[in-house]
Amino acid sequence: MRQYFLRRALLIVPTILGVTLLVSGLLELLQGDIADIIFAESATFNQELTKEQIQDDLGTNENFLVQWAEWLGGVVRGDFGEYFRGGKSVGAELKLRVPVTLELSVMALMLSLFIALPIGVLSAIRQDTLMDHGSRSVSIFMLAAPSFLLGTLFFVFAGRWAGWLLPPLNYVDFWEDPVANLQKMWVPAVILAFGLSGSVMRLTRSQMLEVLRQDYVRTAWSKGLRERTVVIRHAVKNAFIPVFSLIGVQITILVSGSIVIENIFGLPGLGQMLLDSLMQREYLAVQGVLLVVAVIVVVVNFVVDIVYSLLDPRIRYA
Secondary structure: OHHHHHHHHHHHHHHHHHHHHHHHHHHHHOOOOHHHHHHHHHOOOOOOOOHHHHHHHHOOOOOHHHHHHHHHHHHHOOOOOEOOOOOOEHHHHHHHHHHHHHHHHHHHHHHHHHHHHHHHHHHHHOOOOHHHHHHHHHHHHHHHOOHHHHHHHHHHHHHHHOHHHOOOOOOOOOOOOHHHHHHHHHHHHHHHHHHHHHHHHHHHHHHHHHHHOOHHHHHHHHOOOOHHHHHHHHHHHHHHHHHHHHHHHHHHHHHHHOHHHHHHOOOOOHHHHHHHHHHOOOHHHHHHHHHHHHHHHHHHHHHHHHHHHHHOOOOOOO
16 A cells, blocks of 8 residues: 555656646637737837737747746746736745635635534434435535525625625735634635535435444444444444545535635635636736646645545555
């Protein structure tokens, strides 16, 4: 198993390199670049300036493999490049944006577990009761309702009937003002958690039903143990092992799926930075954001594999 984890660790670097190369190739397929925007803005002031001159100055006229290699060399040195317009550092911008997305993701994950795990356990224990049918119906709605729709509906209904629920317009860092920060973050976190809770709830219920039918659980019942003891000490511990792997996948979904929510609620995170950079054809910033997301996804999956094997000694990786 040690060799398996060593191979997985060694694969992290080529996986990230492959992702960045793929992103560079896809960006090359997009129509237009930053030179088109700058040329259109400056054509009325400097008619002698050509698009080719702008591309030469920016270095965007080279092959995308050359551009990718130069950008990658800068990343290795800790330099993510600069915005084509304004000269702002991409790395400095990422340092400001990453904590916002991580805070939103962690809050949404904690809320989703707080909602889904207890309801999934109770639904399995009270199988085929009114509570079970109700929770299963709600979980289907959670899976079906997209976060952007819930965010839009929140603004519509809160703005009309409960204006006090609307979050403040400006974002405040948690360390500057924790109360103002949470007032801004709790609504998008709840909306993201709402969508994640459905899958966790359904998997928790199915795993609990499977574990409750095992012989060792029946033996515990036959000994006369209380329901609470049987469920917590014998059933929940084993039922949560597959759920943990799903939680690991959802962490990556949270980081990459917060793009729309951040733009709806005006959160200055990676999602807003990605969309703004795409609109302005700031491809160095796009590559920087996607590199950070790729690193988080790969590292989280690696950690999940390790913890999963520690939680369940029966698992042996070949």
